[in-house]
Amino acid sequence: MACRVVTVTSFKGGVGKSTVAANIALMWAIAGKKTLLVDCDFRMRSLDVLLGLENEVVHDSGDVLSGKVVLEKAIIPYPGNRDLLFLPAPFNFKNGIDKKAFSDMLEEAKEKYQLDYVVLDTPGSSGEEFSAAASASELAYIVATHSFPSIRAAECTGRELEEMGVADRKLIINMFDTSGRDVDKKPSVVDIIDKTALCLGGIIPYDSGLILMQDKGELIDKSEGLNVYKAFLNIRQRAEGRNVPLFTGFRGINRKKLLNY
Ligand SMILES: Nc1ncnc2c1ncn2[C@@H]1O[C@H](COP(=O)(O)OP(=O)(O)OP(=O)(O)O)[C@@H](O)[C@H]1O
Ligand SMILES: [Mg+2]
Incomplete structure (x- = not known):
């Protein structure tokens, strides 16, 4: 199988890009696919914290791009799954990202580690990290929350990606309210698809447990029973070409009410 490079993005901050990138990368690793997760937030990295690897980072992609160290020195294996690898971002990088050097670095990683997937987590803006990541990718997951401003950002992000x-x-x-309360005051799934003009890759419920997991540096691998786990599983299966209805495997929801039919 040829390696697929996937960008997780949105021009809006705080919508859950890093959460989605880390957990979808983990889902591919759980399926036995060799996956490299790359933090592309070159100013304020966060994936090392989400993965519980904050104290393991010695070198980063900035050191690789500047020729200071070889790629192998910067890549860290994720302790919870041997098929997941992680490439941290530099802090407050000021050198400017050379798109060609960035894409050469990914090509080298694909070959050296026999990767099936590369997942790129971008910051919440249309800067050079977005541009370098998008130009190296064939699939983009655009993350929006269950709110109107982030839907607008997703629409703009989608348009820019199309132009690229x-x-x-x-x-x-992401952070979809599955409680069914105030459904008439919130954008419906159809509203969101209509406004963003994007195909739906998946719906991830709001789950305060995710925040607690992240505080402990954990991903969702130990939470198989949760709806949020099923949500990531569904996204992975759709990416593999399977037809997976929305909310498959979710417990305790009123599907009819949430989809408004
Ligand atoms: N489905 C969810 N349910 C509950 N909380 C969530 C969910 N997804 C993300 N969060 C929380 O939202 C916050 C922002 O998430 P995250 O850091 O992944 O967003 P981001 O888009 O990567 O942010 P930035 O633009 O700063 O990079 C975090 O505290 C995270 O735990
Ligand atoms: Mg982030």
Whole structure:
């Protein structure tokens, strides 16, 4: 199988890009796919914290790009799954990102580690990290939350990606309120798809447990029973070409009410 490079992005901050990138990368690793997760936030990295690897980072992609160290010195294996590898971002990088050097670095990683997937986590803006990541990717997951301003940001992000030639663009609705309260005051799934003009890749429920997991540096691998785990599983299966209805495997939800039919 040829390696697929996937960008997780949105021009809006705080919508859950890093959460989605880390957990979708983990889902691929759980399926036995060799996956490299790359933090592309070159100013304020966060994935090392989410993965519980904050104290393991010695070198980063900035050191690799500047020729200070070889790639192998910067890549860290994720202790919870041997098929997941992590490449941290530099802090407050000021050198400017050379797109060609960035894409050469990914090519080298693909070959050296026999990767099946590369997952790129971008910051919440349309800067050079976005541009370097998008130009190296064939699939983009655009993350929006269950709110109107982030839907607008997803629409703009999708348009920019289209102009850049990223053919496969999928919307991920994160922090979706599955309680069914105030459904008439919130954007419906159809509203969101209509406004963003994007195909839906998946819906991830709001789960305060995720925040607690992240505080402990854990991903969702120990939470198989949760709806949020099923949400990531569904996204992975759709990416593999399977037809997976929305909310498959979710417990305790009123599907009819949430989808408004
Ligand atoms: N489905 C969810 N349910 C509950 N909380 C969530 C969910 N997804 C993300 N969060 C929380 O939202 C916050 C922002 O998430 P995250 O850091 O992944 O966003 P981001 O888009 O990467 O932010 P930035 O733009 O700063 O990089 C975190 O505290 C995270 O735990
Ligand atoms: Mg982030």
